[in-house]
Amino acid sequence: MQPEQDLPGVVVTGVSGRMGQMLVKLIGASEKLRLVGAVEREGTPWIGRDLGEAMGGAANGVRVTDDPLEAFAKAQAVIDFTAPAATVEFAALAAQARAVHVIGTTGFEAGQLAKLTAASRHAVIVRAGNMSLGVNLLTRLTRKVAEALDADWDIEIVEAHHRMKVDAPSGTALMLGQAAAEGRGVALEGHRDSGRDGLTGARKRGDIGFAAIRGGDIVGEHDVIFAGEGERIILRHVATDRAIFARGALRAALWGQDQKPGEYDMMDVLGL
Ligand SMILES: NC(=O)C1=CN([C@@H]2O[C@H](COP(=O)(O)OP(=O)(O)OC[C@H]3O[C@@H](n4cnc5c(N)ncnc54)[C@H](OP(=O)(O)O)[C@@H]3O)[C@@H](O)[C@H]2O)C=CC1
Numbered sequence: 513m514q515p516e517q518d519l520p521g522v523v524v525t526g527v528s529g530r531m532g533q534m535l536v537k538l539i540g541a542s543e544k545l546r547l548v549g550a551v552e553r554e555g556t557p558w559i560g561r562d563l564g565e566a567m568g569g570a571a572n573g574v575r576v577t578d579d580p581l582e583a584f585a586k587a588q589a590v591i592d593f594t595a596p597a598a599t600v601e602f603a604a605l606a607a608q609a610r611a612v613h614v615i616g617t618t619g620f621e622a623g624q625l626a627k628l629t630a631a632s633r634h635a636v637i638v639r640a641g642n643m644s645l646g647v648n649l650l651t652r653l654t655r656k657v658a659e660a661l662d663a664d665w666d667i668e669i670v671e672a673h674h675r676m677k678v679d680a681p682s683g684t685a686l687m688l689g690q691a692a693a694e695g696r697g698v699a700l701e702g703h704r705d706s707g708r709d710g711l712t713g714a715r716k717r718g719d720i721g722f723a724a725i726r727g728g729d730i731v732g733e734h735d736v737i738f739a740g741e742g743e744r745i746i747l748r749h750v751a752t753d754r755a756i757f758a759r760g761a762l763r764a765a766l767w768g769q770d771q772k773p774g775e776y777d778m779m780d781v782l783g784l
Pocket residue numbers: 525526527528529530531532551552553554556593594595597598615616617618619640641642643644683757
């Protein structure tokens with residue numbers, strides 16, 4: 513086992529959030545990574561406090577800061593599940609610090625994605641709308657099934673999440689839609705149908721439909737439906753614990769230590 517001071521140091525951003533707190537717990541239990549910093553938004557009550565105490569436990573010696581650059585300078589990896597605008601800002605700072613930037617944030621617009629690509633010229637970025645092993649396998653399966661079937665089979669993606677989720681369709685649904693489009697040999701953008709309401713007319717042949725459910729504490733559920741004449745295939749993933757996403761992010765932070773600058777996803781990390 514490596515001495516603790518030799519382990520890659522990780523900073524978690526959005527540390528008071530649902531994923532932020534899960535990541536801190538898993539890094540605390542890890543023998544391969546150590547927590548060296550915790551970042552929250554300026555003006556939030558955790559700033560300046562010991563992170564362990566802010567989370568309701570024993571002190572862990574990590575002070576929560578609103579200065580990302582100061583925190584990133586001490587880190588080999590930044591794990592970031594926050595919001596699109598924050599992640600774009602963190603990408604430039606992580607690249608400046610030459611830290612691997614693991615991005616779980618979803619809901620980016622095209623212009624924001626272009627800024628992440630620019631940052632990846634100087635540092636490793638690993639980004640995925642879902643970091644779990646199960647969903648990344650489902651993505652592969654979706655592509656395979658879409659490859660095997662023609663457009664007589666309608667593809668619909670249905671996702672369900674907790675009431676606090678702010679973006680739709682989910683990052684995972686978009687990953688699955690992208691895989692389905694690639695399997696079919698079409699561009700998702702020309703075939704995407706989201707949020708039907710009112711007198712929509714009949715379904716357009718070849719479209720890939722998206723529907724989003726929001727409620728309660730649902731961690732994340734995704735169905736990819738291939739609906740044909742007289743039969744249906746349904747591929748499903750159900751997440752019951754956010755630890756599956758955090759485990760993937762830790763794996764990506766370690767994997768990224770040995771890579772050249774560039775943009776990667778969880779398929780690269782998992783070798784799928
Ligand atoms: N790829 C994957 O596997 C997964 C991705 N996600 C994605 O991760 C993101 C976060 O999800 P979740 O943890 O549930 O959300 P939360 O709202 O619980 O957490 C987000 C945290 O980020 C903080 N934050 C926002 N802006 C900044 C900023 N500028 N500087 C520092 N901190 C900031 C928020 O603070 P404040 O509350 O003050 O805004 C909040 O504490 C979402 O985009 C979600 O879709 C979630 C799970 C898995």
